[in-house]
Amino acid sequence: MPLPVRPLTVLQNWDCQSCSACCRQYHVSVTPEERARIEAQGWEKHPDLAGVPLFARAGGWLSPAWRLNSRADGACVFLGPDNRCRIHDTFGSAAKPLACRIYPYALVPAGDHWKLGLRFACPSAAEDRGRPLAEHLAEAREYAAALEAGPAAGVAAAAPPPLRKGDAVPWGDVLRIATAVSGLLAGGGSVERRWRKVLYVVGLMRHTTLAGAGGMKAVTGDLLGKMLRGLAETAEAEVPADPAEVPRPGWVGRMVFRPLAALYARKDTGPDRGAAQRSAAGRLLSAVRFARGSGRVPKTHAAIPDATFAAGETPLPGLSDAAVSLLTRWGRVKVESGQFCGPANFGLPVWDGLEALAAAFAAAMWLARVLAAGGRPADEAVTLAVRIVDDNFGFNKLLGRSRQKFALRLLGSKGELPKLVAWYGRTGQGK
Numbered sequence: 001m002p003l004p005v006r007p008l009t010v011l012q013n014w015d016c017q018s019c020s021a022c023c024r025q026y027h028v029s030v031t032p033e034e035r036a037r038i039e040a041q042g043w044e045k046h047p048d049l050a051g052v053p054l055f056a057r058a059g060g061w062l063s064p065a066w067r068l069n070s071r072a073d074g075a076c077v078f079l080g081p082d083n084r085c086r087i088h089d090t091f092g093s094a095a096k097p098l099a100c101r102i103y104p105y106a107l108v109p110a111g112d113h114w115k116l117g118l119r120f121a122c123p124s125a126a127e128d129r130g131r132p133l134a135e136h137l138a139e140a141r142e143y144a145a146a147l148e149a150g151p152a153a154g155v156a157a158a159a160p161p162p163l164r165k166g167d168a169v170p171w172g173d174v175l176r177i178a179t180a181v182s183g184l185l186a187g188g189g190s191v192e193r194r195w196r197k198v199l200y201v202v203g204l205m206r207h208t209t210l211a212g213a214g215g216m217k218a219v220t221g222d223l224l225g226k227m228l229r230g231l232a233e234t235a236e237a238e239v240p241a242d243p244a245e246v247p248r249p250g251w252v253g254r255m256v257f258r259p260l261a262a263l264y265a266r267k268d269t270g271p272d273r274g275a276a277q278r279s280a281a282g283r284l285l286s287a288v289r290f291a292r293g294s295g296r297v298p299k300t301h302a303a304i305p306d307a308t309f310a311a312g313e314t315p316l317p318g319l320s321d322a323a324v325s326l327l328t329r330w331g332r333v334k335v336e337s338g339q340f341c342g343p344a345n346f347g348l349p350v351w352d353g354l355e356a357l358a359a360a361f362a363a364a365m366w367l368a369r370v371l372a373a374g375g376r377p378a379d380e381a382v383t384l385a386v387r388i389v390d391d392n393f394g395f396n397k398l399l400g401r402s403r404q405k406f407a408l409r410l411l412g413s414k415g416e417l418p419k420l421v422a423w424y425g426r427t428g429q430g431k
């Protein structure tokens with residue numbers, strides 16, 4: 001009996017709009033079983049696919065792996081002229097690779113159940129189009145069962161992510177923390193200040209031992225909930241309302257943040273691949289320019305306009321209610337679904353995962369400024385920035401390297417994260 005899938009408290013809508021963006025952007029890995037199943041579907045008899053290789057090598061010679069092949073324009077070979085998947089249309093959803101079926105859902109283990117998250121890289125998710133996510137649970141249960149029968153076998157016994165390395169707590173406490181943080185992100189005031197309140201609470205909790213030591217009672221269950229509510233009230237009183245009261249990011253903060261923002265702002269496959277990503281020399285030059293932080297912003301993504309790094313330091317005039325709603329939903333869905341830590345985010349412990357998400361927020365706001373400098377309206381720039389950053393969040397393997405984890409911890413330990421959030425999250429009108 002598969003574990004149940006539980007909905008989130010945040011209202012997030014989604015339905016596939018058949019825009020085919022996902023069929024054009026990603027390289028989809030297939031298991032040997034999926035490859036054999038698709039090969040047996042007889043595509044060599046299809047007039048458009050006769051003689052077309054259906055799969056391409058995805059791994060090195062030491063670890064051979066396969067993915068669905070792409071056409072010259074980057075789209076999946078199975079994408080038809082009507083923007084529909086030929087496998088789905090001919091044999092039904094279950095005949096497709098599991099990765100295609102699940103996208104843009106993110107199923108995250110949460111002890112005795114799965115949480116249903118969403119990838120905001122999908123335009124329909126970012127634009128909040130369709131039915132509430134809670135109405136997709138039956139479909140999500142099907143995918144959870146398929147995961148449990150394959151790649152996620154034994155998920156029921158998975159340990160919860162620790163709060164910090166070696167600091168294990170029960171699943172219930174991890175979920176309690178996620179609920180408290182989601183509450184902070186749902187609160188009033190500017191989105192950047194909400195993130196600074198989260199960072200304030202994380203900063204205090206990092207230095208708190210929850211396990212009972214020396215005869216002290218362990219802080220768990222309702223007691224932890226009470227503590228988190230108290231910290232949220234303290235954060236409300238202590239965190240400056242005006243981002244101008246927060247010092248500007250220091251030299252270390254800027255030096256570490258720019259390469260991180262470069263990773264969040266890149267696309268290496270599909271039609272949105274950035275010109276700077278096409279060769280090793282281009283990538284190297286791009287890294288140097290991000291480290292220097294002056295001149296033109298390298299085109300790590302096709303959407304990046306001709307803009308200078310100075311544009312990234314200039315606030316957007318203000319955020320519309322729609323942009324505030326998107327930034328709020330994005331943060332809350334990532335937190336409540338558990339997409340910010342553990343196996344969904346390169347094994348990051350809870351506190352590190354929350355700091356990673358705060359840094360991703362700062363990167364999205366930096367990118368929105370750059371996109372707006374190319375003439376995009378602010379709302380469109382924020383939406384696209386969230387989509388691009390979320391495409392990398394938890395998926396760009398470079399973000400999971402120890403060097404990046406160290407960089408993130410450096411930003412946290414030097415107190416640079418609230419400064420970066422205030423600096424890049426502020427707008428001309430303070431929203």
Ligand code: SF4
Binds near residue numbers: 017124
């Ligand atoms: S990107 Fe989203 S809306 Fe577009 S086809 Fe894929 S799942 Fe559907």
